Amino acid sequence: MENQNLLEKFQRYVDAENKIEAKDWMPDGYRKTLIRQMAQHAHSEVVGMLPEGNWISRAPSLRRKAILISKVQDEAGHGLYLYSACETLGVDRSTLIDELLCGKAKYSSIFNYPTLSWADIGAIGWLVDGAAIVNQVSLQRTSYGPYSRAMVRICKEESFHQRQGYEIMIALAKNGNAAQKKMAQEAFNRWWWPALMMFGPSDANSPNSAQNMAWKIKRHSNDELRQKFVDMTVPQAEYVGLTIPDKDLKWNEETGHYAFGEIDWTEFNEVVKGNGPCNKQRLQTRNAAHEKGTWVREAAMAYAQKQSERQKVSAA
Numbered sequence: 001m002e003n004q005n006l007l008e009k010f011q012r013y014v015d016a017e018n019k020i021e022a023k024d025w026m027p028d029g030y031r032k033t034l035i036r037q038m039a040q041h042a043h044s045e046v047v048g049m050l051p052e053g054n055w056i057s058r059a060p061s062l063r064r065k066a067i068l069i070s071k072v073q074d075e076a077g078h079g080l081y082l083y084s085a086c087e088t089l090g091v092d093r094s095t096l097i098d099e100l101l102c103g104k105a106k107y108s109s110i111f112n113y114p115t116l117s118w119a120d121i122g123a124i125g126w127l128v129d130g131a132a133i134v135n136q137v138s139l140q141r142t143s144y145g146p147y148s149r150a151m152v153r154i155c156k157e158e159s160f161h162q163r164q165g166y167e168i169m170i171a172l173a174k175n176g177n178a179a180q181k182k183m184a185q186e187a188f189n190r191w192w193w194p195a196l197m198m199f200g201p202s203d204a205n206s207p208n209s210a211q212n213m214a215w216k217i218k219r220h221s222n223d224e225l226r227q228k229f230v231d232m233t234v235p236q237a238e239y240v241g242l243t244i245p246d247k248d249l250k251w252n253e254e255t256g257h258y259a260f261g262e263i264d265w266t267e268f269n270e271v272v273k274g275n276g277p278c279n280k281q282r283l284q285t286r287n288a289a290h291e292k293g294t295w296v297r298e299a300a301m302a303y304a305q306k307q308s309e310r311q312k313v314s315a316a
């Protein structure tokens with residue numbers, strides 16, 4: 001009975017658009033689904049550094065190299081905000097990271113595709129960060145306080161990521177020579193459908209959505225956000241002269257939205273299961289980086305230990 005009263009009180013509090021904080025009572029299921037989603041979000045930010053990191057040494061100019069370095073650094077910071085926000089739910093980040101390294105944890109399907117040309121870096125910034133912005137702007141209103149505040153900070157940086165990507169596509173697709181236009185169109189063809197898959201399965205096949213919407217963790221459904229992204233991105237593609245790789249794409253005057261073709265859910269499920277083009281490579285690289293960074297973690301822990309001993313001595 002007591003638990004039922006607590007659940008009803010919690011739901012009323014969330015329905016009144018209050019933020020849940022770490023110290024508040026929350027249903028075990030609320031905590032569990034938040035750790036699941038926030039951990040995957042954090043993993044996505046960190047693994048997302050890898051496809052773009054490959055192009056830092058190959059950027060076509062110093063200006064582009066500097067922009068890409070700062071973007072990749074931002075993603076690392078987003079991962080850290082999200083691991084810290086996740087730890088407020090009582091889980092240790094080393095546990096989460098171990099689950100990623102051993103292949104148990106999920107991260108966004110989009111990061112398992114290769115970056116074959118410089119135009120892919122433009123397509124990632126424009127489409128992947130563009131899709132992330134649509135999703136994360138909605139998540140700024142999530143009911144869990146630490147997650148919502150992390151999103152506000154991340155969204156500010158994400159818009160720079162999207163703009164620099166779109167600027168690359170303007171340079172190549174709109175102002176480029178024939179070879180550059182071709183490179184931009186090929187990259188767009190490669191990234192368009194995987195970007196739509198980022199929003200998750202269709203609403204009818206989304207097991208977490210109903211409860212997460214009831215708890216106001218998720219404020220819009222997967223299909224709503226996907227549609228918003230398509231409606232926003234098609235005019236941008238047309239402006240730079242790119243052809244959308246979807247013969248069924250059609251503006252529907254009645255609904256005020258673009259109708260688009262069927263997503264290849266077999267591909268999506270295969271990539272999520274670990275059988276995408278780069279899943280194995282991404283995990284190998286992530287494990288190697290973790291291994292190489294052992295000395296940094298040990299030095300930071302030793303320094304923290306020393307500091308706390310010094311504080312104990314000076315407090316005595």
Ligand code: 3HC
Pocket residue numbers: 036037040041042044045048075078106107108109110128129132135158197198199200201205206207208209212218222272
């Ligand atoms: N890649 C991998 N797994 C995915 C996925 C994707 N694109 N979309 C959904 N899934 C998984 C879910 O995690 C869930 O599996 P689980 O129950 O084992 O965790 C299953 O597929 C069913 O999906 P649901 O729709 O039921 O799951 P959710 O309600 O969690 O919705 C989501 C999925 C919309 C991705 C939601 O988790 C979410 O909003 N997450 C936060 C945003 C995020 O993680 N974005 C990833 C990209 S981050 C990024 O782009 C960084 C930027 O800087 C570039």
